[in-house]
Amino acid sequence: MKHVRIHLVVNGEDYSLFITPNRVLLDVLREDLELTGTKEGCGLGKCGACTVLLDGRPVHACLTLALQADGCQITTIEGIGEKEVHPLQEAFIDKGAIQCGFCTPGMINTAKALLDANANPSEDEIKQAIAGNLCRCTGYNKIVDAIHSCGCQSEKEKGEVR
């Protein structure tokens, strides 16, 4: 199996990597770039724990070959609230929307993409958006609350949310 060169822009930083084609984005992020904030849950595209943003859109890093992300912008949890805590992260803390925390990176990524596209989503729209992110502690109410409060807040601030 021949190695191939790929270029990724992860959290704004350029990476040029030499990888074998059979590696998924999740493994490259965790093992090669040591960005272990992205979690592997099921590894089969069912739980959403590995959700990262590929050109701003949530995708499963476990089902995306790293090669498919060649030339793309990737945002992981490390890239959100890098300098100061992101309002979404603050909302999750305020509302107690974190129990074991394993689903949180994926949940925040999906929620961020939702709020970027729709600054003030309804409860239904939030539930639709995070349908692919499972929380096995089942703390969904608080998670929906947190995203909702952040949405309302960003509406007030007229999109000042980063």
Next chain:
Amino acid sequence: MRIRPFDFKAAVSLQDALIQLDQSGPDAKVLAGGTDLVLNMKKKKILPSTVISLHSIKNLEYVEEKNGMIHIGAMAKHADLAINPILEKEVSILCQAVGLIGSWQVRNIGTIGGNLCNASPAADSAPPLLALDASVVIATLKGDKIIPITSFFCGPAQTIIKSNEILIKKPVNPSAGCYLKLRRRKAVDISLAGVAFQAETDPTGKRIGQVKIALGGVAPTPIRVPDAETCLTGLCIDDAFKKIALCAQKAARASKPIDDVRATADYKSTIVNVFVQRCAQHVLTTLKNQRGKS
């Protein structure tokens, strides 16, 4: 979960993809979004020696309207199709169906071409395309071939060949469509049964012109049910409401579901009956209201 090694080729054009495919072994696979292929490679269900990726080919993600036809590129993603203004206006049934595929994460990378070529009997994009009498453009080294989507599927996970474009004729007369899917969970689940119902009035807007009903998940391939369709064709809209029950019965009878882990065959047939009734009610009411407005 590791994926077995394979050779990777990134096609730079459709022609290049065809040549690469021709030169690779019979177990070579074409990669579109990968939500099925990569999953099956992880599960060791598919072990290709070569994977030919289409993601470097530019301009395969379009939705265009040309001379009364809607052209959809095979690499168009479900999430984009679900909110595409051309599709929403002309063939909203397709938007409804692809918007129900998997999760947001899956819809953001999964493609309509991949969904069709994977040929799951329960693929959500198939029933609406059958109900829209879509055609599939197939690129071959000898040139493009256009075939009706009805002849595209030949068995579970089997198609005659790979497609590169989907063609839908724009409805000429007032039309409406509805897609309903039964699943065990409200989200992120494959369909137990899917019903796509598309109807068009005649040019006067008073009578039902063509009715097309397609079923997913209840036969080895997605199917059309012509016997059920003809029950409503040619009737005044008001009369058509009275024939809904008969139409639904015929659709249920034409379905050939199997017992499996998800549900029994009996239950699936019953669901087809109920869903055809609900779809028909919705579509006929929409057509009636459209007429009221014009």
